[in-house]
Amino acid sequence: MKRLWLILLSIGLLIIFSTAAFAVDLKFSGEFSAAGVYWDKTSLTKDSGPSTAFYYQRLRLRTDFIVSPGLTLVTRVDAMERVLGAARSGTVTTLAVDSAGTTAENENIAFDWVYIDYRSPIGIFNVGIMNDGSTGTIFGNGLAPAARIKYSYTVGPATLNLAYTKVKEQSYTANTAAAYSDADNDKYGIEGVYKWKGGLAGINVNYYRYAELRPATSTTPNSKRTYYIFTPYTIAKFGFLDLQAEFNWATGKYTETDSGIGDVKMENISGWIDATATFGPIYFGGTFAYVSGDDPTTTDKREGGTLNGGRDWSPNLIMWNYDRSMWIGELRSSSVAAGSGFGTSGMANAFLYQGRVGVKPTDKLDVMTSFTYANAEKKPANYVSDPYGYELDVTATYKITNNLTYMLGAGYLWTGDYFKGASATAAVQNDFMVINKLTLTF
Numbered sequence: 001m002k003r004l005w006l007i008l009l010s011i012g013l014l015i016i017f018s019t020a021a022f023a024v025d026l027k028f029s030g031e032f033s034a035a036g037v038y039w040d041k042t043s044l045t046k047d048s049g050p051s052t053a054f055y056y057q058r059l060r061l062r063t064d065f066i067v068s069p070g071l072t073l074v075t076r077v078d079a080m081e082r083v084l085g086a087a088r089s090g091t092v093t094t095l096a097v098d099s100a101g102t103t104a105e106n107e108n109i110a111f112d113w114v115y116i117d118y119r120s121p122i123g124i125f126n127v128g129i130m131n132d133g134s135t136g137t138i139f140g141n142g143l144a145p146a147a148r149i150k151y152s153y154t155v156g157p158a159t160l161n162l163a164y165t166k167v168k169e170q171s172y173t174a175n176t177a178a179a180y181s182d183a184d185n186d187k188y189g190i191e192g193v194y195k196w197k198g199g200l201a202g203i204n205v206n207y208y209r210y211a212e213l214r215p216a217t218s219t220t221p222n223s224k225r226t227y228y229i230f231t232p233y234t235i236a237k238f239g240f241l242d243l244q245a246e247f248n249w250a251t252g253k254y255t256e257t258d259s260g261i262g263d264v265k266m267e268n269i270s271g272w273i274d275a276t277a278t279f280g281p282i283y284f285g286g287t288f289a290y291v292s293g294d295d296p297t298t299t300d301k302r303e304g305g306t307l308n309g310g311r312d313w314s315p316n317l318i319m320w321n322y323d324r325s326m327w328i329g330e331l332r333s334s335s336v337a338a339g340s341g342f343g344t345s346g347m348a349n350a351f352l353y354q355g356r357v358g359v360k361p362t363d364k365l366d367v368m369t370s371f372t373y374a375n376a377e378k379k380p381a382n383y384v385s386d387p388y389g390y391e392l393d394v395t396a397t398y399k400i401t402n403n404l405t406y407m408l409g410a411g412y413l414w415t416g417d418y419f420k421g422a423s424a425t426a427a428v429q430n431d432f433m434v435i436n437k438l439t440l441t442f
Contacts, residue, residue, distance in 0.1 A: 227252025293349030309347030
């Protein structure tokens with residue numbers, strides 16, 4: 001009997017030690033932010049739109065399950081993303097623009113990323129649902145989860161990146177009773193990056209084949225959208241000067257029919273140059289950004305509407321600020337169509353010119369003032385004018401601890417006559433806002 005117990009004890013210890021050998025290490029990182037905001041007006045139409053004031057918050061948590069050296073399961077969730085005390089959103093199936101979950105799910109908890117990160121001797125492989133929409137500099141980026149397969153290989157200062165992205169799957173499944181084939185949206189990418197001390201440069205090329213419009217209807221023929229986006233970029237530091245630059249060129253077919261009749265070409269461009277010069281505690285900066293607009297006089301060519309400034313780049317507190325558009329919606333007048341104002345997609349159909357100056361009197365405090373002018377690149381048909389307006393922003397950011405910062409900011413918008421639309425007698429109004437925000441990173 002003792003021998004039996006000894007054998008069982010030995011087997012138990014063996015199981016315990018074997019299990020420990022397969023234990024998973026966890027690594028957490030993320031960000032929690034809480035903010036309070038006041039808006040003078042929610043519309044740019046004269047004497048229209050109420051003021052509003054509220055608090056909002058969001059927790060973004062990344063968890064890495066380190067299975068073994070070089071093999072990690074990466075996950076990320078957004079949680080409690082809501083206006084404090086407000087009614088919950090209704091249950092819908094439409095996903096939030098920057099999430100794998102709906103708005104209602106993000107108000108509780110929504111998983112955005114789940115993918116394998118395998119660092120092999122022949123390169124890095126990523127497989128699963130992960131970040132997409134990030135290329136080069138922050139300009140033009142709109143981070144969003146997508147199903148992807150990625151491969152990266154680095155030799156010295158050079159890196160090659162390959163990616164396949166399944167943007168939309170429309171094959172027949174248990175949940176989708178599709179009666180047609182070849183109607184998926186796919187993206188294929190290749191990128192080369194070269195790094196040196198103090199900077200990097202690269203070029204990214206993506207090929208898009210969006211076939212979701214192929215199923216013919218009574219009024220539209222079978223068609224698809226096929227185009228390339230070429231993106232050269234650089235981020236560099238030269239002594240006191242920090243420089244960023246990016247150029248995007250989208251070319252191909254906005255509409256490609258099976259018959260070739262009624263095809264529409266695509267020719268979009270966008271780009272920016274951003275520079276900051278630092279002299280001790282004082283810095284000066286300037287930004288020029290451009291996104292082409294669609295020419296209303298050409299019906300066989302699409303010059304705008306595909307490229308934009310991106311959700312991740314918020315050059316101002318009011319104009320094309322993603323947080324503002326997320327929490328109060330698009331800011332526009334009633335004289336222009338929905339989607340023609342300052343919305344969630346970022347800067348579109350515009351020239352932007354910005355100057356800024358800042359001072360860091362201590363390592364913990366950063367005070368910055370910026371002044372921005374923007375106007376439409378292509379004035380829509382019958383619009384009376386093209387200026388979007390002028391904006392003055394003042395922000396102060398204080399580093400309470402290494403992980404906790406507090407920001408206080410105010411912005412004032414002198415609304416341009418673009419928002420009169422096609423009516424010269426329409427009246428617009430200026431707008432201003434105040435925000436204070438607490439951000440915890442870990």
